Amino acid sequence: MKFLITAQDTAGNVTLNRASVPAALKKAGELISDGCWNVEIVTPDGATYNPGEFDQLRERAGPAGPDISLATQ
Structure with a gap:
């Protein structure tokens, strides 16, 4: 299953995907930090x-x- 993480930065829109909730949360946190x-x-x-x-x-x-x-739940 794909969890999509979307965001905006100075270059435009960013869309990434991750396979799990923890991975999606980690990437979202990294994007916010960036x-x-x-x-x-x-x-x-x-x-x-x-x-x-x-x-x-x-x-x-x-x-x-x-x-x-x-x-998996």
């Missing part, structure tokens, strides 16, 4: 999470470990 804005994570079911909602996404994924994806 100065990107409008960072969002879109889950395989189409739900969109903004930085203020990343804790909700983390809770939704559960405490299963570093590589769990929502697809």
Whole structure:
């Protein structure tokens, strides 16, 4: 399953994908640290999470470990 991470930087739009919630959260955090804005994570079911909602996404994924994806729940 793909988790899309979208953001904007000085060069334009950025769209990346990751296979798990922890990986998507990590990349989103890196993008924010690098100065990107409008960072969002879109889950395989189409739900969109903004930085203020990343804790909700983390809770939704559960405490299963570093590589769990929502697809395995």
